[in-house]
Amino acid sequence: xAGVTQTPKFRVLKTGQSMTLLCAQDMNHEYMYWYRxxxxxxxxxxHYSVGEGTTAxxxxxxxxxxxxxKKQNFLLGLESAAPSQTxxxxxASSYIGxxxxxxxxxxxxxxxxx
Amino acid sequence: GxxxxxxxxxxxxxxxAFLTINCTYTATGYPxxxxxxxxxxxxxxxxxxxxxxxxxxSNKGFEATYRKETTSFHLEKGSVQVSDSAVxxxxxxxxxxxxxxxxxxxxxxLTVNP
Numbered sequence: 001x002a003g004v005t006q007t008p009k010f011r012v013l014k015t016g017q018s019m020t021l022l023c024a025q026d027m028n029h030e031y032m033y034w035y036r037x038x039x040x041x042x043x044x045x046x047h048y049s050v051g052e053g054t055t056a057x058x059x060x061x062x063x064x065x066x067x068x069x070k071k072q073n074f075l076l077g078l079e080s081a082a083p084s085q086t087x088x089x090x091x092a093s094s095y096i097g098x099x100x101x102x103x104x105x106x107x108x109x110x111x112x113x114x
Numbered sequence: 115g116x117x118x119x120x121x122x123x124x125x126x127x128x129x130x131a132f133l134t135i136n137c138t139y140t141a142t143g144y145p146x147x148x149x150x151x152x153x154x155x156x157x158x159x160x161x162x163x164x165x166x167x168x169x170x171x172s173n174k175g176f177e178a179t180y181r182k183e184t185t186s187f188h189l190e191k192g193s194v195q196v197s198d199s200a201v202x203x204x205x206x207x208x209x210x211x212x213x214x215x216x217x218x219x220x221x222x223x224l225t226v227n228p
Contacts, residue, residue, distance in 0.1 A: 004157070033215075042203060042220040043158070050213055058215065090157055103150075103216065105157030 002026050006091050006106035013081045013113045021076040021109050023091030031094045032074040033058075033103070034066060036087040043090065049074055081113045116141040116208040120219035127194055127226050135189040135222045137178075137204035145206040147171075147180050147187040148216070152201045161189075161202070194226045 004025045013019055023032065030051050035043040045058030049068040063085060065077045074093075078085060088110050092103040121136040139147065146165045150158040162171030167182035176191045187204060204219040 040220060043218040045215055048213075048215065056213070092157075102160045102163075103158070105159065107155070107157050 004091055004093055004104050004106040006089075006109045008109060009107065010110050011112070013078075013111065015082060015113060017081050018077070018079050019081065019111075020078075021089055021091075021111075023074045023076070023093075023106060025072055025074075025091075025093040025104070027093060027095065027104065028071070029093035029095050029104070030071075031096070032068065033092045033094075034064075034074065034076045035090045035092065036060065037090060037108070038087050046076065046089075078111075081111075083113045085111065086113045087111060116145060116206055116217055118204045118206055118217060118219040120202075120204050120222050122220075122222070124223040124225060127224070129196055129226055129228050130193045131226075133189070133191040133194045133198075133224070135202055135204075135224070137187045137189065137219060139185050139187065139204075139206050141185070141206060143209070145208070147178070148205040149176070149178055149187075149189050150203045150205060150218070152203065152221070154200070158203060194224075196226050196228055199224055199226045 007022045033048040034046040044060050047066040049055050052071040055066045067075045088108045090108050091106045094103050118139045148163045149161040151161045152158045162173040164171040164180035170179045178189045201221045201223045203221045205216045207214050208217050
């Protein structure tokens with residue numbers, strides 16, 4: 001029972017490089033989210049999706065793009081990485097809205113931008 | 115806007131001590147309230163929740179009561195164990211753009227010593 005799987009788990013980039021984080025869930029969830037976690041800041045929502053083919057901006061969307069071409073996958077892209085994007089990124093999914101449902105999180109992807 | 119404020123950590127306790135982690139919130143309307151827990155090296159997982167005033171959420175010996183009059187949702191456990199060492203996040207729901215999202219507090223790190 002995989003749940004939410006993130007790849008890669010660790011990555012080091014140089015400033016200006018691009019990369020994509022992949023999130024896959026096998027629970028047939030409609031909603032998917034990308035958060036970043038920084039020391040002393042808690043989790044902040046980057047982008048989210050309420051269904052296949054939809055995306056929306058969260059609290060800190062600048063510098064990131066996302067796509068949800070398939071229901072089970074939610075991709076987070078960095079077109080030109082900056083040191084400020086050094087963080088731990090978490091993907092999450094939920095079957096219904098978070099008010100009554102539960103978010104299921106992946107184990108995180110640690111990104112370092114030099 | 116809706117937000118949560120958690121007591122700053124870190125919190126260090128001895129095994130079998132009583133635990134309280136304070137959480138207060140600011141909200142319009144009637145948000146749902148949650149506690150999520152993050153064990154070392156893992157993603158967050160739901161610990162307990164309450165969806166309306168005076169509800170008590172409970173799980174694994176932890177409890178929290180939704181207090182509308184004091185806008186609080188304090189986490190308590192009567193006797194902590196070493197295995198409870200983790201970071202605890204208070205969260206509430208926010209409705210924006212027609213969809214519900216979670217807003218997290220900054221987290222409180224708990225260390226329980228044998």
